[in-house]
Amino acid sequence: MFDKILIANRGEIAVRVLRACRELGVRTVAVYSTDDADSAVVRMADESVRIGPAPARQSYLNAAAVIEAARITGADAIHPGYGFLSEDSDFAEVCEAEGITFIGPPPEVMAQLGDKTSARAAMTAAGLPLLPGSVEPLADAESAQRLADDIGYPVIIKAAAGGGGRGMSIVDAGADFARTYQQTKATALQLFGDGRVYVERYLPSARHVEIQVLCDTHGNAVHLGERDCSVQRRHQKLVEETPAPGLPRELTDRMGAAAVRGAQASGYVGAGTFEFLVDTENNFYFMEVNCRIQVEHPVTEMVTGVDLIAEQLRVAAGERLALRQEDVRTDGVAIECRVNVEDPKRNFAPAPGRLEEFVPPGGPFVRVDTHGFTGYKVPASYDSLLAKVITWAPDRVQAIARMRRALAEFRVAGPGVHTTCEFLDQVLADPEFADGKHDTSLVAKLLES
Amino acid sequence: MFDKILIANRGEIAVRVLRACRELGVRTVAVYSTDDADSAVVRMADESVRIGPAPARQSYLNAAAVIEAARITGADAIHPGYGFLSEDSDFAEVCEAEGITFIGPPPEVMAQLGDKTSARAAMTAAGLPLLPGSVEPLADAESAQRLADDIGYPVIIKAAAGGGGRGMSIVDAGADFARTYQQTKATALQLFGDGRVYVERYLPSARHVEIQVLCDTHGNAVHLGERDCSVQRRHQKLVEETPAPGLPRELTDRMGAAAVRGAQASGYVGAGTFEFLVDTENNFYFMEVNCRIQVEHPVTEMVTGVDLIAEQLRVAAGERLALRQEDVRTDGVAIECRVNVEDPKRNFAPAPGRLEEFVPPGGPFVRVDTHGFTGYKVPASYDSLLAKVITWAPDRVQAIARMRRALAEFRVAGPGVHTTCEFLDQVLADPEFADGKHDTSLVAKLLES
């Protein structure tokens, strides 16, 4: 196991990684921007290094500063969390060159899977089902239009370098295609410095279901079941759960096996997530691989008892997976709600500020992952995730009741501070959600009503 | 299910009961003393009634006030928590007479099992093993001395009406017996208004192991495994865990079966705990029944997934137990640490006060049951339990590591406020504890060293 790990992230995930390190007896280095000097992870870490000013480009996205921080503190590994540098294969490569272990898949695997077109090609080769569409990026507007017409509308145009719901557009009719195609290319170029896009069939009422995999450096791979992330607002996940309600076990087992096949075919190492869409006829289609720990990993932890971050550390340190597929047992239902500092009444505008009151929920089968504390000033510079509330219960009805109880007792207050707690409760109270019959259109419908 | 439950308690257990009610859709009434007007449960409850001034005798032990509070709010059941009125069979009887459901065993069962001598007689009849000693209270000092001489020293003299570690004395040699006997009788009379005592063999290095049972009103009973509560200071439990480390499964299964037999023989209803001593040869001896939910019930919840308070409510409402013995599966290891506002450096003197800082631990597989929050003023009038930290892991080594991580991140500060966090960490770090080879003498040894 490592001696000292640098945590190249902030917020709740930095705290989450620190906790795993501490339980494994690994010392920790927090890096932070000027705005985060008083953050929870800085308070908790064994050492901390300020790496730049508030803007992420100059701090958390500043690969050189992170590497230097690792060097001056003597860290032997870097955990990138999610976002920021976590899926930057160049950064992973630099770590490797510097003799620092990057806790994630090898750079070349990240590069292949991080690009949607090469990922699609690899998964097609591994025999995973894909939605009808282009495997290669589209050459020009005309051939793109022809392909879209062949697939049939609606289609979705996606940036090859995109992710996290950014750089994608839906086209409902052929007449709109050319304009949207140009716009999406322009957006992709601006956001990712890469204007390549591809097109595929769009499923308006699909379920977003993902499979957690875990692979060691010895060729072993297991999956830890699925997560349903169909409650989304503008492609941002709000509520995640496992198991996926209403999906037959047989289907999710097949999806899990497909994900393991894909992971092994691509030489994956560490924790990864295979995203699929599941249509109303229970067909599943590979979408993308997330080469990092996910925000919603706790629901998997709650039903399997597996500490995914600790497993990341173990396989990164070269240990063999102690888990075999037959050892993975899931028990009960877990739900996660993302509590953001946003104001649902003002179109979910960020509403950060000083937390004059901060009382997270507690008690039986409730887990809270947060960097918040009373007196903490949530900076405006970063994303609005303040806390993840996760509940477990033997069945989904009880897990929902428990979540509604937990959200109701979460007290967050401060000047200008708002949270999404009440809105999340509306989602949980929705009959369609309660029946597990919802899809990715649920939040939009709720907000329209 | 009930419509409205009055919670006749305070502190963390009142919050715990409220959470179960909320998840079941039951409205709640908090009762509180003047000192507790700003408490967490008062803030959270649907209604609250001030029942008296700070002294417990005039408030939480004031049966008339509690009953009246139930009447004026229209509560149809009372959950007594632990301590206070929870094992008062007279109170249970009054509730019954008033048409209010007392959430606990029937008054006559409580009366029988609450008295140690009649409990011993009942369990002897049910075939449970008891330590050599008197079944009936001792008639006089002479016959007591003769019995003690027969048993062999050391012996322990216990108040028939005692409990919670009060009203008991150990006698190491026959010469000391007469004096200690008189003292214990006097203490018992003073504490419990009942000078009856009995004597039994004292096991200096016994393990304290208890079995959780759950019984409905239809004659069904299950046990949910054991808890080891051997880490005690002056008979007050500090750390509890399940399963009991080092005890063969076959032994704890037999103890569980014995507890179920005892519960059914006595007509028990609800959640109850059968306490046993286990000697170094793995013989077990019935000690007493706790006719209420225990402080340490969460460790059982964490390994079984069963919400014990919710089960209490269900069986009190007349529902049949949904669990059969074969459905009860335990998974992994759970440990609970009681974080008290006490100063270990001043012989564990109470150290309450205003919590200027209160950041409970969180993250994976950590549960906190507490009534604390930033700004809360812990009153000096009641016991010093501020929070229970419970951790779960697949094995004991990881559960201990997780607990040490959790205790280290628990931040509690305020003028005059001290907690037992650091002392608990010393216990967890002790090699004897780590090996699971400790017994009830561990804390005393740690404090002497």
Add this chain to the structure above:
Amino acid sequence: MTHRLPRAVHSSNGHTVFDEHGREVPAERSDVEDVLQVVQRAAADLLARSPRPPSTLNVRVGDVAVEMGWTAPTAAAPAAPVAPVAPVAPIVGSVTPAAPEPAGPTLDAATVGTFYSSPSPGAPPFVNEGDEVSPGQQVAIIEAMKLMLPVEAERGGRITEVLVGDGEGVEFGQPLFRLAVADTDLAA
């Protein structure tokens, strides 16, 4: 010369109740008033010159301190970044109790139970608003555990308000009647 100063009246329920308007107290209050006025003026001037309303304001002179705080809007409140400002006046005269009740001595419930204003259903109440009561006089009944417990006035005075309706449940310490008490009595 009269002097107006906060004066605490401790009611039997343990809560501190304050006389809103300031009663006569036997201390050398001219000095108090003067110092406080100075402090108040300082605070008020500071407030007036403040570019936008502060969230806290403390002025302290030796043992005299004026501290002001404005409640921040709760999370549910509209996104007004700055809390509404309280008027300056309360700084000095401010003696409002923490309880939501208006100030003034009260007769409080000594136990949880059901309040009855008259000896039996249909009978006239023990006391009405405006009645003078003397210490020890029965003014109501609280029923607890089927016992009819007489409520007696702990002090004399004039009943200015009956605070609980006949047959209503009351909690421990709940004010039942408001009294007007002679100044001499209060000062005692």
Add this chain to the structure above:
Amino acid sequence: MTHRLPRAVHSSNGHTVFDEHGREVPAERSDVEDVLQVVQRAAADLLARSPRPPSTLNVRVGDVAVEMGWTAPTAAAPAAPVAPVAPVAPIVGSVTPAAPEPAGPTLDAATVGTFYSSPSPGAPPFVNEGDEVSPGQQVAIIEAMKLMLPVEAERGGRITEVLVGDGEGVEFGQPLFRLAVADTDLAA
């Protein structure tokens, strides 16, 4: 002359008002008023001169203190901790980073890396304590990602202290040198 005073008049959120025992206050009223006026003027002047509204303001002269605080307008504002405020001086001349070091301008690291005081091992340092430096003059090297990045003085002045040892790691914004700057320069 003695004054019997309430120990504290505390009005926060319209909540509590204390009158504990009435205590002796040693200050004379005229003195109080005088000192307060001074303090008040100081506070008001500070407010008027402050480039933007402070989040807190404390002025204290002996027993006399004025403290003001404002809630941050929106979260977008730079981090202004609502902690007790630094001495008054920095408000005007503010040139120090928010580090806990004693006051005085410093030259700070623009990046994380390894600090070298001289161009090569064994060579004399770029600057020594007591040296005058001019704006743009190289004073050190920070090595980051195998690049030797020159550290240049952002302003002129006299090096009064070298704060980091040769070969030590430095974090972003870490003070490397302390400078003495001419007053005219400081006020600019």
